[in-house]
Amino acid sequence: MSGPGTGRISAAGGSTIELSVIVPAYNEEQRLGPTLDAITRYLGEPEGRWGEWEVVVADDGSTDATREIVAARRDPRIQLVTSPRNRGKGHALRLGVAASRGRRVLLTDADLAAPIEELEKLDKALSEGNAAAAGSRSVPGATIGDHQHRLRELLGRAGNLLIRWVAVPGIRDTQCGFKLFDGDKARAAFAGSRLNGWGIDVEVLQHFRRADWPVAEVPVTWSHQSGSKLRPLDYARVLGELGRLKARALRPADAFVAILFLLMATALYSGRFFDPSHRYLPDSLQDQNQWEWFFAVTADSVAHLRNPLFTDLQGFPDGVNLMANTVMLGLSVPFAPITLLFGPAIALSLCMTLGLAATAAAWYWLIVKRVVRQRAAAFLGASLAAFAPPMVSHANAHPNFVILFMIPLIIDRALRLCAGTRVVRDAVILGLMAAYQVFLGEEPLLLASIGMLLFAVAYGVLRRDVAKAAWRPLLRGLLIAAAVCLPIICYPLAWQFAGPQSYQSVLHGDNAGNSPLALLSFSERSLIAGDAERANALSLNPTEQNAFYGWPLALLAFAIVVRLWERAVVKALAFTALAAAVLSLGPKIRIPLTDTVLPGPWALLSDKPLFESVIEGRVAMVCAPALGMLLALAVERLAAIRRLGTVYAGLLAVSLALLPLIPAPLKSTARPDVPAFITDGMWKSYVRDGESLVPVPLPDPGNAEALHWQTAAHLGFKLPGGYFNGPYGDDRIGIYGASPRYTSNLLRDIRYSGKVPTIGKNWQAQAARDFAFWKAGVLVLAPQPNDTLLRQALEKLVGRPGKWTGGVWVWDLHEGS
Known part of the structure; x- marks a missing residue:
């Protein structure tokens, strides 16, 4: 007898077995x-349509007379294979298929719920070029005779729907036991199967999908049929089997890499991670205060069922359009329980650490799936891609x-x-992914789209055959x-661009691009x-060191491109990295060490909607994954080289390029204590309903410690x-902070200049108007710094001295009113 993979298989008499039926x-x-x-009556019809055939009964350790019934048959074309004990339908099918010899293999249950005559329909599908044909009760044209009990049928449909969604999209009825396969492919798929239960149907169909063997x-x-062995709850068992199968399929190397990424992220944040409530990242400037406030206000909105897109807790009384700010509702909402239980400092620290590790793991998954197979290279x-200098800078x-784990998933789905x-299925998932990424960060999605477009254009030019085949399904998708x-994002975006406290654009000046030297220099960290x-x-x-890849990595990337040209x-990745680097130089490119200024390609985009608010230097972040994939390709190629000298030289070059990029842990300092006036609740006797607490000077992007006060007070005051x-x-130009007023400007100028102007009745009247506006x-x-001068100014503005209490000076504006 010939073995699997030889095409047609001969019976003892030398004729070819055309069909094996497994029961x-x-x-x-x-x-x-x-x-x-x-079965034998149909296959033995005089027309002889099915040629030589065999029936294999795969007994799964029966305790009744099942084996005796088969043994009593005198037909040599009917054979019996047995298991010493009951192990499940999957095990029985694996035994039966392994014993088969047919050019085609039919699986049918012992109850013949689908009549054997239906084989003709499946055979026609295989004759049309499919590798398998699955009988279905769920597609148009199917006929159902006697139905199951209504409840059983509904439970079965629900279970089947879950299986389709999780494991085998595109096949409506995975569990129908009537299937016809190409024989060699069936033997290969079942030999590679691991499940012993009902889930083997799904596992084998997955095998065909992965191998690109078409299934009709x-x-x-x-x-x-009465006496059916499949129960509705068995669908849950199928899902459990598939889950265990996936868990076993996880390579130890992959798990180790995920743990290593988590350790790397924890090391980077080690200065704050272990005591986030009392440590501060000074290089975050005031952003740590801001982000903790974002997490706190989102958790408060969730807890009290308030609108998460707007609040007047900050910027009172006008408020803040939160959708027009980077509150990351996609994570701050799920992290709301942690924020409420442990505080925003712990929630933010945990979120950033886990998010950075998840981003690295997502890039690793994409590179293994799409670029290289070697795990070390990936x-x-x-x-x-995840820990490049620009990412470390933004990690402050x-x-x-930093939390970009959706971007590799979006790239893969595209x-x-x-x-x-x-x-259709991939497009629906891509739409949901894009919607979720909007609630993680719109600007990163825009930058990722630029990177994907650059790569697609370059690859399409290089591989016109691929582009010709791909553009229609891509466009449709x-x-x-x-x-x-x-539909998911239209209301939030309408709120962002036309809701209360919305703005037109945030202007960053004309010098937000990178210097060419920044691309080749080393980062601060x-x-x-x-x-x-x-x-x-x-x-x-x-926080905006958006390049700083270093000249050794630039030289290595150039060498990789030349070697793998x-x-x-490789060409497409090189174009993507180079184009992103040039775009990041901004609308005007100043040639280093000269006064020469050249127009940059970003000038074509800088005044366009959406792009006008982008800090163009950030486009260089697109280079990180492109360079990472080039590096992975080079390391995989090195691993395949037999000449040790070449391998050592290549690894030395890689090491010299990457060593300067290894980041030191982010700097952290002790956090200023919140005054007892806030923490002990003394403020409550001064601030009535509808009023605000006014820190001096007012919080702004240069000094936002008052936001920390507010979160420490559980957002109790505005x-x-x-x-x-x-x-x-009137033009609603976007700025950082609230619209300034005369008194807020006065107090800020005294704080930073150390000079107090002459304060007379005009200033006092203006201050009264501003205090009234702020309620x-x-x-x-x-x-x-300069608190003595600030106190003197306030005494003149208010007309009386302040009171020292709870570690602060206070002026109760209700006195004398």
Whole structure:
């Protein structure tokens, strides 16, 4: 007898076995005899349509007379394979298929719920080029005779729907036991199966999907038979089996990589991670206060069922359009219980650490799936994508640019659309993913879209055959994804762009692009090459060091591209990285060490909607995953080289390029204590309902410690001023902080200049108007630089001295009213 994979298999007489029928059986003495009679009678019809055939009964450890019924048959074409004990339908099918010899293999249950005559329909589907044909009760054209009990039928449908969604999308009826397979492919799929229960049907169909063997779902006639072994709750068991199968499929290396990414993220945040309530990241400037407030206000909105898109707790009385700020509702809402139980500092610290590790793991998953198979190469590539210098810079202050785990998933789903196999399903999932990413960060999604577009254009030019085959399903999928995404986000976006306290755009000046030198220099946080003075001279601030990949990595990337130039994916990745780097230079590119200024390509986008608010230097962040994938490709190629000298030289070059990029833990300092006036609740006797507490000077992007006061007081009072994006003037231009008023400007100028202007009746009258606008109940002055001068100014503005209490100076504005 020939083995699997040889095509046609011969019987003892030398003829070819055209069809093997596999019948799994467990305690089937009542039904098996009539079933075998029906099968042999049909296959033995005079026309001889099915040629040479065999029937294999796979007994699953029956305790009745099932085996004796088969043994009593004198037909050599009917054979019996047995299991010493009952192990499940999956085990029986595996035994039966392994014993089969046919060019095609039919699986049918012992109850013949689908009549054997339906084989003709399945055979026709295989003749049309499919590798398998699954009989179905759920597609148009199917006929159902005797129904199950209504409740049983509903439970079965619900279970089948879950299986389809989780495991085998596209096949409506996975559990119908009537299936015809190409024989060799069936033997390969069942030999590779692991499940012993009902889940083997799904496992084998998954195998066919992964191998790109087409599967047709064919409508059949089906009738419920009494004594069925499949119960509605068995669908839950199928899901459990599939879950365990996936868990076993997880490679130890993958689990180790995930743990390693978590340790790397924890090490980066170690200065704050272990005591976030009392430690502060000074390089976050005031962003840590702002983000903790975002988490706190979201949790408060969830707990009290308030609108999470708006609040007047900050920027009082006008309020803050939260959707127009980066509150990351996609995470701050799920983290609301942690925020309420343990405080916003712990919630933010945990979220950023886990989010960074999850982002690295997502890039690793994408690189393993789409770029390289070697795990070590994928680990290095993902580490660069997630822990590159720009990401570490933003890790100080901007969770929305650190927690990017959805971006690799979105890229993968877009690539699936290009394949055109399951366009509708993949498009729906892509639409849901994009909608969720909007609530994680719109600007990162925009930058990722730029990167994907650059890659798609380059790859499409290089591989016109691929582009020709992919553009139609991709376009169709993108339209479906948009139709799914837009209804979800249209109301939040309408609130963002037209709701209360919305604004037109945030202007960042004309110097927000990177210097060419920044792309080749080392970042401030480099463990071995950090130069804070040079890095800050080449960037907007420590949170916006958006390049700093270093010249060794640039040289290595150039060498990789030259060495692997024959690969289209390498050329496309190189174009993506180079184009993103050039775009990040901004609308005007100043040539280093000269006065020459050239127009940059970003000028074409800088005044367009959405792009006008982007800090163009951030486009260089697109380079991180592109360079990471190039690195992964190079390391995988090195692993395949036999010449040790070449391997050592290549690994040395990789090490020299990556060592300067290893980040030191983020700097942390002791956090200023919140005054007892706040923590002990003394403020409550000064602030009435509808009033605000006014810190002096008012909180702004330069000093937002009052937001920490507010979160420490569980958002018990409202604040004028603040740190957020809001409108200014009749044109509603976006600015950082609340629209300034005369008194807020006066107090801020005294704080930073140390000079007190002459304060007369005009200033006093203006202050009274501003206090009334803010509905101020109390002014609070904490110890700070120039606090003596501020106290003198307040005494003149209010007309009386303040009171020292709870570690602060206070002016009760109700006195004398």
